[in-house]
Amino acid sequence: MPSPALPSVPAPAEQSPVKPVEPQPPVTSTLPGEGACMRALAAIAGNRIRQPDARQYRATDPACRVQEPVVVEALAYRASDGPGTVVFAPPVTISCAMATTVSQWLDDTVQPLARGHFGRDLSRLQVGGGYECRRRNRSTAGPVSEHATGQALDIFAFVMGEERSGGVRVVVEKPAGLAQDRFLKSVRQSACGAFATSLGPGSDAAHANHLHVDIQPRRSAAARFCQ
Secondary structure (H helix, E strand, O other), rough: OOOOOOOOOOOOOOOOOOOOOOOOOOOOOOOOOHHHHHHHHHHOOOEEEOOOHHHHHEOOOOOOEEOOEEEEEEEEEEEEEEEEEEEEEEEEEEEEHHHHHHHHHHHHHHHHHHOOOOOOOOOEEEOOOOOOEEEEEHOOOEOOHHHHOOOOOEEEEEEOOOOHHEHHHHHHOOOOHHHHHHHHHHHHHHHHHHHEEEEEOOOOOHHHEEEEEOOOOOOOOOOOEEE
């Protein structure tokens, strides 16, 4: 006796291969133009920095452009009784890389020197010469200044403590007395190691009243120009 016929089962419909889900990058909240350098600098408690309108620092001359410009109002350093802050008077616009180098120099060297020479914490820098699209020494010809890329800073005076209550003000052009002179010489010596270029009184007429420091790369990463 023949076996009963089994009901036919329709063949399963052909399915499209399942595509693997590609991982999506994490969503981060950043300000326009904000990079890793600025985020790292802003994360340090006590630092007061802000972003300028970057369009102001994108000059038509390609030689006068700042990579990640920041306005520095104050930078923090380690002190014996907790974090301290040095105010920049007036606030200055420089590249974030330059701001980071200045921050490390103040923390590692200038603050300890201030404490060692005067027993007071560094409180203020009188500064100038941040970003400015011009040639070196304001000449009408020759190489573009390091200030044109925001990689340079001019310092006119260091202030320790509060001037109104016995603080100490050391003017780069004319230190008052042996203690200030020794402090300034130590600061200038340290700047020779921290920056690619360091120029001050005695180097030339253009730097007779301030300390110029910059991180403009030289032919060798280890090369330094110090006067």
